[in-house]
Amino acid sequence: MELNEILHNEHKYLKKFNYSSIMISTTAKHALDFRVLPRRNIPGVMAISCFMINDENMLKDTLSFFDGKINNFYIDVELKQNLNLLKVAKEVIQRSKLVTVKPNDTTIESCDLLIRNYFDDNLFNKKIIIIGTGNLASKMAVRLAERQAKIYLIGRSRERENRHIGALNLFLPKYSSLIQSVEELQSKEKVDLIVSFLSGKFTKDDILFPLIHQDTLIIDGGINNFSNDFIQEMLLKNVQITRLDTRIALPYQFLSTHEYTNNFFNDVYGQSIIQGVSVAAGGYIGKVGTVIVDSIKQPNQVIGIADGSGGVKKSEQLSETDRNRLHQIEKFISTCNKTII
Template identity: 25%
Template structure:
């Protein structure tokens, strides 16, 4: 573990040297790999981001000690993917994450976000959901690569958290989605649930199959969504369409022989890249922070109230872009979450006065 911590230290040093907002991510996966690993440094015009993926809490305090104050923002995985277990390492006095618990033994709860929020004091800490970023990345790629999703037959092999979320997004776009899961009884329940959740006017459905090959048969796209188990093999490749797209939604979802067969038949293989989704999420997170810190809320003026940032206005409140320095007037709230379509003479006078005396219009 000391070797990994040394690598984390080097990565943080490289990240902290960047002249933009510096962001470090701490994530985990349900694959339960042997060793933790680093995620690459990505530098944009506005921020630089790098991070690590860990599978036990035992090294978390060491990472926090290195990262707190060395970066501007820490993004921590809020999804609970580490199973409960007993920590087998010798406890030190500094192991507060174990000693403060009310259990007899040192229990690994897998709650990374809670520990980070408790322990990090110098850097800003925010939660993020890597699984959702993976789903969004896959959906965005398929949408743009295929041009239109409606009518495409898409096979998802592995209907867990990620596969199920992707299935819902795809069927909502009109795709003909077929899913497979080894635990058939669970797969049927997931399928029924997703078909109930999708919009009632969505004609397309999600179909569950007991057979792997019937799932992938004649598919335009076959997606491997297992926890590192190679599920797309030679037989699966033989069942898809001649111009099918093969997607690895993670790691090691395709056997080596299947890759060779796909390449031999000139099939395109895509290994999902989360760069676009991660960067998009960071911009969203930074914008939401700015909204909550500066423009969200309600402000009383001498002649009216103004609201902005999504704050629900009461009947007659004026909706603006920023209550601290309004420059755009969107309208007058009707008190029910919408904008009035017609204004009274008194409300028009308020708008005129607001433009003249307050707004930077």
């Protein structure tokens, strides 16, 4: 099927929806110049057609075709190929909105949600093997360790493994269990979870077999990480093995355009003047004497008086002027709430 025909088919699908978008990504693996990926749909919100593009001319043709016909372009900002999708998109897109996304972050969020769902949000003392020492494997190892799991890493070599383990442990909260090498597991110990994030096949099945029991969950996060023999063995033993579907965390990619996020920046964050008094909210650091509230547009709570250094003055530090300002804003909030009621 020719490119133009493919694009027309996707446009025909998107026209059925009031709000539509295009998502364009690339991959670190060897891939085709152009590929249509599964469509994504957030019921009641938007429909999304997805493409993986590794050819600049095909990218420009796709962007030009949909520009102005859809609401948003979601563009993969991660540089995984010698093609800067964002740079080209900024040159071509004139009418639709351009929004950058990081698929790696969505992958991590999806994996995290899948694991939490499987273990009923209880990772305490769960024994987890992470296969890989790259971007995704490292992020997942730290996140699950922070969820109080016991993490065991498998790298391409013991030297690389040790280097990554040492680095990752520097990021963990003080009282977390340290990430260790899989070699620290006792031969008869069983693990609760195995997560693989490799760019190729895992070839050390003999390490895993003794550590797996019927309730072990195995996640192929890198896609096609496990051999056919390994998968067949797991299926015969009724061990759950699954590929990671990143649609799980699809809403995460759209937080920057979500109504809640927009409301935060428009109504909550910043500084303003109320009744002649300077107020700040949402983490905005105001000058000393500024009244800190929960929202600059419709405050409902007074937090205190800014000390000018990002903190809040203690009660004994408040001047008469400070107390008057607090009283003015509290009175304003009280009056507004009565009006609303």
